[in-house]
Amino acid sequence: xxxxxxxxxxxxxxxxxxxxxxxxxxxxxxxxxxxxxxxxxxxxxxxxxxxxxxxxxxxxxxxxxxxxxxxxxxxxxxxxxxxxxxxxxxxxxxxx
Numbered sequence: 001x002x003x004x005x006x007x008x009x010x011x012x013x014x015x016x017x018x019x020x021x022x023x024x025x026x027x028x029x030x031x032x033x034x035x036x037x038x039x040x041x042x043x044x045x046x047x048x049x050x051x052x053x054x055x056x057x058x059x060x061x062x063x064x065x066x067x068x069x070x071x072x073x074x075x076x077x078x079x080x081x082x083x084x085x086x087x088x089x090x091x092x093x094x095x096x
Contacts, residue, residue: 002029002030003025003026003029003030003031003092003094004031004089004090004091004092005030005031005032005033005087005089005090006031006032006033006035006080006083006087006089006090006091006092007026007031007033007034007035007080007091007092007093007094008034008035008036008037008073008076008077008080008091008092008093008094009022009034009035009036009037009038009044009094009096010037010038010073010076010093010094010095010096011036011037011038011039011040011041011044011096012038012039012095013038013039014038014039014040014044015040015043015044015047016096019044019047019048019051019096020051022094022096023048023051023052023063024051026063027052027061027063031063032062032063032064032086032087033063033064033065033066033080033083033087034048034063034064034065034066035065035066035067035068035076035079035080036048036065036066036067036068036069036076037067037068037069037071037072037073037075037076038069038073040069041067041068041069042067042069044067045065045066045067048063048065049063049065052065064087066079073093077091077093
């Protein structure tokens with residue numbers, strides 16, 4: 001089943017194994033937003049940004065990210081729901 005266009009990635013235990021493959025799956029499925037919540041959310045967001053940009057040669061690889069390190073899962077979901085315009089739509093929580 002493909003991912004929705006907006007993801008809240010709940011990392012209760014920090015960086016999950018296989019994060020690079022997960023980010024590639026997000027991109028393949030047309031995800032346009034990933035909000036990270038949980039342990040080390042700020043660092044995980046930075047890693048996701050680096051994975052998306054890669055060597056910078058592919059301008060089609062774009063993904064809006066945010067981190068919610070000091071927030072609850074509910075707050076992160078509410079933030080994702082509040083996005084409008086091209087970022088409007090349902091939110092999917094992915095637990096890792």
